[in-house]
Amino acid sequence: MSSNDSFNTLSTLEVNGKTYHYHSLPKAAEKLKNIGDIDRLPASMKVLLENLLRNEDGNTVTKKDIEAVALWLADRKSDREIQYRPARVLMQDFTGVPAIVDLAAMRDAMETAGKNPNQINPLSAVDLVIDHSVTVDKSSSPEAFEENVRIEMERNFERYQFLRWGQKAFENFRVVPPGTGICHQVNLEYLAKVAWPKEQGDKTWVMPDTCVGLDSHTTMVNGLGVLGWGVGGIEAEAAMLGQPVSMLIPEVIGFRMTGKLHEGVTATDLVLHVTQMLRKHGVVGKFVEFYGPGLDHLPLADRATIGNMAPEYGATCGFFPVDKETLRYLELTGRDQETIDLVEAYYKAQGLWRETGKEPVFTDSLELDLNNVTASLAGPKRPQDLVAMPQLGSNFDLMLETSGQGDQKDKEVEVKGRDFKLKHGDVVIAAITSCTNTSNPSVLMAAGLVAQKAIKKGLQRQPWVKASLAPGSRVVTDYLKKAGFTPYLNELGFNLVGYGCTTCIGNSGPLDEEISKAIIDNDLIVSSVLSGNRNFEGRIHSDVKANWLASPPLVVAYALAGTTRIDLTQDPLGNDQDGNPVYLKDIWPSNKEIADAVSHVNGEMFRKEYAEVFEGDDEWKSIPVAEGNTYAWSDSTYVKKPPYFDRIAEEVPAMKNVNDARVLAIFADSITTDHISPAGAIKPSSPAGKYLQEKGVEPKDFNSYGSRRGNHEVMMRGTFANIRIKNQMLDDVEGGYTCHVPSGEQMSIYDAAMKYQEEGTPLVVFAGKEYGTGSSRDWAAKGTNLLGVKAVIAETFERIHRSNLIGMGVLPLQFESGQGPQAHGLDGTETVSILGIDDNLKPGQELTVKAVREDGSEEEFKVYCRIDTNTEMQYYRSGGILHYVLRQMIE
Structure with a gap:
C-alpha cells in the first residue's frame, strides 16, 4: 500500500469482528480542505482519489497528483496525468487468447535473453471467461445447445488447449470454461466484490x-458501483x-435522472435513449456518472444495462x-x-x-425524466441512431430510397423450395443475445411473457x-424455466x-442456404433484430445490411411479424385461431406481470450455478495440458x-521523421x-x-x-x-x-502492404472523425503495425483505439479542427512525409505533414x-507498451 501517505490517511475498520486497513477519504478531505472540498467530488472521482492515496510512492504517484484531484473542483477538468492501478483484469477469449499468446512470447524472449521466463506472470488477479466462441450453427431445435457446444469444442480445441496450458503455467490466472456465461455477466453476478479485500x-x-x-x-460492472472500463489487450x-x-484526470459528465419509467417501457428503451443523448452531447474520453432521484426507482439490472453501453455513447465508463x-x-x-456487510x-x-438529495458537482450535466422514455429501437448500423417504434417502417422505406431501391421497395422474391417469398425489410435473424440485456431479468421475463401470450393467441414465428x-x-x-416460459420460447424457435x-x-x-441465395441474387436489404449492443456494418451477418437493437420482448414480437417495415403500435402481428387480428398491445405484459x-x-x-464456475464439463477437463513454463509452439x-x-535485445532506434510514405487507405x-x-466470418x-x-x-x-x-x-x-469497409x-x-x-x-490491402514492405516503403492511413469506435480490439492496432503503417492521421480518434495504436508503436496524428483528407485534396496517390519527429517529441506536439502529388x-x-501523456510517449519510444515492459525486465 502507500509508502508515503503524505496526508496521514491510514485507518482501520472493524466489520463482524475482523479488522480491515484502508486509506481514508474523510481524513484526506480534512488535509485537502484548503485546496478543495473533496466531499463534493463525483463518486467515480473519489474512487480515483482513493487509488492515488493508496499507491502514493513519490514516483509513479506523487503528492501533487493527489492535490490535482482536489484542484479539479475549481475548473472541473484537468490536464494532469495520473497513474491508475486497477485491482484486477477481466478477459474474454477472443481478446484473451492473443494476450496470453503475447505473455507466452514474452517468456520466450526472457529465456532467449538468459533471464528467468517465470518473471513474466500476472501480478494482479486475472479472470478469462470463454464466451465469444460459440456460434449459432444450429437453432430452433431441442438439440441446438448440445450440438453448438460440440461444434465449438471441435473448432476451438487448439485454442482451448493453449488456454489450459496458460491456466496451469501462469500465476493469478483463472479460466472460466466455455458454456458458462458472458464475461460481463459473470463479472456482475459473481466475480465482482464491490469492496475488494487483499491480504x-x-x-x-x-x-x-x-x-x-x-x-x-467491461463498463457493465459500473452498474454495481465497480469502476471499470475496457482497454486494449x-x-x-x-x-x-x-x-x-x-490516464488524464477525466472530465465527469453528470446524468441526472428523475421520474419513473412508464408502463410497457423497458430498460432497453431507456438505455437506447441514454445512448442517443450522450453520443449527441459528446462524452468520448470522459466519465459519465448517473445521479438524481430517478435512481431510487432504478433496479440494479437496469443500471448495469446502462453501464454496459458506455462504449456506444462513447464514454470511458457510465458509473452508478x-x-x-x-x-x-x-x-x-x-x-x-x-x-x-463489508x-x-x-x-x-x-x-x-x-444518498438521495446529496448531489456532487460535475464538469457538465444532462437530465432525463424517465417518464419521457418511449419504446424504441436503434439502427440500422449505429447504436446511437434511435428510432421510435412507430417510425421503424417509414425509417426503413427512407433507407431504401437513399440506397436507390425506392422503386423496388415492394418487390417479392421467390425462395427456392419454400412456400414463402422474401421482401425488403424482412427479419431473417431474431436473437435474444448479448451481455447488455440477458443480464436483466425484467426484459427476459417480458420476452417469456410475450412468447406465452403469443402461443395462446395462436401466433407463430415467421x-x-x-x-x-x-x-x-x-x-x-x-x-425462465421456473417461471414456466421455456416451452413457449421453444415453440417459437x-x-x-x-x-x-x-x-x-x-x-x-x-x-438457410436458399434464403441467403435469394437475398444475394436479388440485392435484398433484410433485417436482423437483436437484444445486443452493436449493429455495425458487416458485423451481425454478411447478408444482412439493416441491423436493429431492441429489447428481448420486441425481438420476439418482430420474429412474429417477420418484417421491420411495420408499425407495431398500429399494425397487427398476425391473426388468432379465429382469424381475428392480434396486436402487440394484446400480448404485451403489464409491469405487474413482469414483476411477478x-x-x-x-x-x-x-x-448453484456459480458453485463450480471454474471446473468445466468432462470434455473441458479431458483436454490434454502441455507441461513447461514456456509454450511448445x-x-x-x-x-x-x-x-x-x-x-527485443537490440538497442531502441532513435525516433525520426517518416519520409516518402505511401497511402495505404483513406477512410x-x-x-x-x-x-x-x-471478428466475423472469413x-x-x-x-x-x-x-x-x-x-490445409x-x-x-x-x-x-x-x-x-x-x-x-x-x-x-x-x-x-x-466486407463493408x-x-x-x-x-x-x-x-x-x-x-x-x-x-x-488494384489489390487487397494486405497484398499491397506486403508489396510496399518488399519495396522498403513506409505507409500511412488517413481517416475522418471517430476513427476506431467500438470494441477494444487490440488486433486493430496489431494488424495496422504488422502491415507497416507508421502513422494514422485522423480527424478524431476513439479513446481505446488511440491508446492501442500507441501501444503497438503506431503514431496517432490528428488534423486541425475542421480539416481532414478532403480539405487538403488528398486522393492517396501522394507520397507523404511527417516532419518534426525526433527523440524530443512531446505529447500533443504540432507536426508538419508534406504531401507531394504525382505532378510534383x-x-x-x-x-x-495524439500521444497524450508522458507515459504513453515512453511506450511509443520503446516501440510499444509490451516492448517497454519487457526491456525493463530484461535490464
Missing part, C-alpha cells in the same frame, strides 16, 4: 473493487505485469454509486453476508455511499426468421443455442508465436474497430481465407477472425478486410482493397501528436 503481510486491506477488461463492455497485459494505466440497491443485488445474486461499512466510512436464445449466464435458463455472445459478436451462424415473474429469481439459483493455425519481440467518418479488424477468397486453405484448412472449418486472433498470419491478412482511394469498391500506387494495380505539387498542413 498483505499480516494485514487485511480493503479498497474499492476496480477493474480493466479486454472488452469494451496491450494495455491490459501491461497492467497484469505491474504497469499502471496512464453504491447504495442500498447495490446491497439488495449482492444478496439476490447469492453473495455471502460477510461481503455484503461493502456497506466500507462505502459509508469512505463517504462513497449514495418461417424465414432464424431465432435464437443465448443468455449471458446459466441462471437465466433456470429462472427461441431454443437455447449457447451461453455466449453469439449474434452480437457476429457469431450468428449460417442462414421476476420474483422467481433468487440467490439459490446463483449459488506447434504448426497450429490458431496459435502462433508472434514476431513482436524477435529483436471516411465512423470507421470502427470492426471495419479495421473484423471469406475463402480473402487473403486470410487463401492462407488457411494453403495450410477447408472453408467449413475457417471458424471466425475472432477465434483466430492467436495467429498473427491470419489477423494481419484480415486487417482492413471487413470503403477505401476512398477507389471508386465504388467495397471491401478491403486499395491501389498499389507505383504500379496502378506539394500540400503542407499541420497535425497534432
Whole structure:
C-alpha cells in the first residue's frame, strides 16, 4: 500500500469482528480542505482519489497528483496525468487468447535473453471467461445447445488447449470454461466484490473493487458501483505485469435522472435513449456518472444495462454509486453476508455511499425524466441512431430510397423450395443475445411473457426468421424455466443455442442456404433484430445490411411479424385461431406481470450455478495440458508465436521523421474497430481465407477472425478486410482493397502492404472523425503495425483505439479542427512525409505533414501528436507498451 501517505490517511475498520486497513477519504478531505472540498467530488472521482492515496510512492504517484484531484473542483477538468492501478483484469477469449499468446512470447524472449521466463506472470488477479466462441450453427431445435457446444469444442480445441496450458503455467490466472456465461455477466453476478479485500503481510486491506477488461463492455460492472472500463489487450497485459494505466484526470459528465419509467417501457428503451443523448452531447474520453432521484426507482439490472453501453455513447465508463440497491443485488445474486456487510461499512466510512438529495458537482450535466422514455429501437448500423417504434417502417422505406431501391421497395422474391417469398425489410435473424440485456431479468421475463401470450393467441414465428436464445449466464435458463416460459420460447424457435455472445459478436451462424441465395441474387436489404449492443456494418451477418437493437420482448414480437417495415403500435402481428387480428398491445405484459415473474429469481439459483464456475464439463477437463513454463509452439493455425519481440535485445532506434510514405487507405467518418479488424466470418477468397486453405484448412472449418486472433498470419491478412469497409482511394469498391500506387494495380490491402514492405516503403492511413469506435480490439492496432503503417492521421480518434495504436508503436496524428483528407485534396496517390519527429517529441506536439502529388505539387498542413501523456510517449519510444515492459525486465 502507500509508502508515503503524505496526508496521514491510514485507518482501520472493524466489520463482524475482523479488522480491515484502508486509506481514508474523510481524513484526506480534512488535509485537502484548503485546496478543495473533496466531499463534493463525483463518486467515480473519489474512487480515483482513493487509488492515488493508496499507491502514493513519490514516483509513479506523487503528492501533487493527489492535490490535482482536489484542484479539479475549481475548473472541473484537468490536464494532469495520473497513474491508475486497477485491482484486477477481466478477459474474454477472443481478446484473451492473443494476450496470453503475447505473455507466452514474452517468456520466450526472457529465456532467449538468459533471464528467468517465470518473471513474466500476472501480478494482479486475472479472470478469462470463454464466451465469444460459440456460434449459432444450429437453432430452433431441442438439440441446438448440445450440438453448438460440440461444434465449438471441435473448432476451438487448439485454442482451448493453449488456454489450459496458460491456466496451469501462469500465476493469478483463472479460466472460466466455455458454456458458462458472458464475461460481463459473470463479472456482475459473481466475480465482482464491490469492496475488494487483499491480504498483505499480516494485514487485511480493503479498497474499492476496480477493474480493466479486454472488452469494451467491461463498463457493465459500473452498474454495481465497480469502476471499470475496457482497454486494449496491450494495455491490459501491461497492467497484469505491474504497469499502471496512464490516464488524464477525466472530465465527469453528470446524468441526472428523475421520474419513473412508464408502463410497457423497458430498460432497453431507456438505455437506447441514454445512448442517443450522450453520443449527441459528446462524452468520448470522459466519465459519465448517473445521479438524481430517478435512481431510487432504478433496479440494479437496469443500471448495469446502462453501464454496459458506455462504449456506444462513447464514454470511458457510465458509473452508478453504491447504495442500498447495490446491497439488495449482492444478496439476490447469492453473495455471502460477510461481503455484503463489508461493502456497506466500507462505502459509508469512505463517504462513497449514495444518498438521495446529496448531489456532487460535475464538469457538465444532462437530465432525463424517465417518464419521457418511449419504446424504441436503434439502427440500422449505429447504436446511437434511435428510432421510435412507430417510425421503424417509414425509417426503413427512407433507407431504401437513399440506397436507390425506392422503386423496388415492394418487390417479392421467390425462395427456392419454400412456400414463402422474401421482401425488403424482412427479419431473417431474431436473437435474444448479448451481455447488455440477458443480464436483466425484467426484459427476459417480458420476452417469456410475450412468447406465452403469443402461443395462446395462436401466433407463430415467421418461417424465414432464424431465432435464437443465448443468455449471458446459466441462471437465466433456470429462472425462465421456473417461471414456466421455456416451452413457449421453444415453440417459437427461441431454443437455447449457447451461453455466449453469439449474434452480437457476429457469431450468428449460417442462414438457410436458399434464403441467403435469394437475398444475394436479388440485392435484398433484410433485417436482423437483436437484444445486443452493436449493429455495425458487416458485423451481425454478411447478408444482412439493416441491423436493429431492441429489447428481448420486441425481438420476439418482430420474429412474429417477420418484417421491420411495420408499425407495431398500429399494425397487427398476425391473426388468432379465429382469424381475428392480434396486436402487440394484446400480448404485451403489464409491469405487474413482469414483476411477478421476476420474483422467481433468487440467490439459490446463483449459488448453484456459480458453485463450480471454474471446473468445466468432462470434455473441458479431458483436454490434454502441455507441461513447461514456456509454450511448445506447434504448426497450429490458431496459435502462433508472434514476431513482436524477435529483436527485443537490440538497442531502441532513435525516433525520426517518416519520409516518402505511401497511402495505404483513406477512410471516411465512423470507421470502427470492426471495419479495421473484423471478428466475423472469413471469406475463402480473402487473403486470410487463401492462407488457411494453403495450410490445409477447408472453408467449413475457417471458424471466425475472432477465434483466430492467436495467429498473427491470419489477423494481419484480415486487417482492413471487413466486407463493408470503403477505401476512398477507389471508386465504388467495397471491401478491403486499395491501389498499389507505383504500379496502378488494384489489390487487397494486405497484398499491397506486403508489396510496399518488399519495396522498403513506409505507409500511412488517413481517416475522418471517430476513427476506431467500438470494441477494444487490440488486433486493430496489431494488424495496422504488422502491415507497416507508421502513422494514422485522423480527424478524431476513439479513446481505446488511440491508446492501442500507441501501444503497438503506431503514431496517432490528428488534423486541425475542421480539416481532414478532403480539405487538403488528398486522393492517396501522394507520397507523404511527417516532419518534426525526433527523440524530443512531446505529447500533443504540432507536426508538419508534406504531401507531394504525382505532378510534383506539394500540400503542407499541420497535425497534432495524439500521444497524450508522458507515459504513453515512453511506450511509443520503446516501440510499444509490451516492448517497454519487457526491456525493463530484461535490464
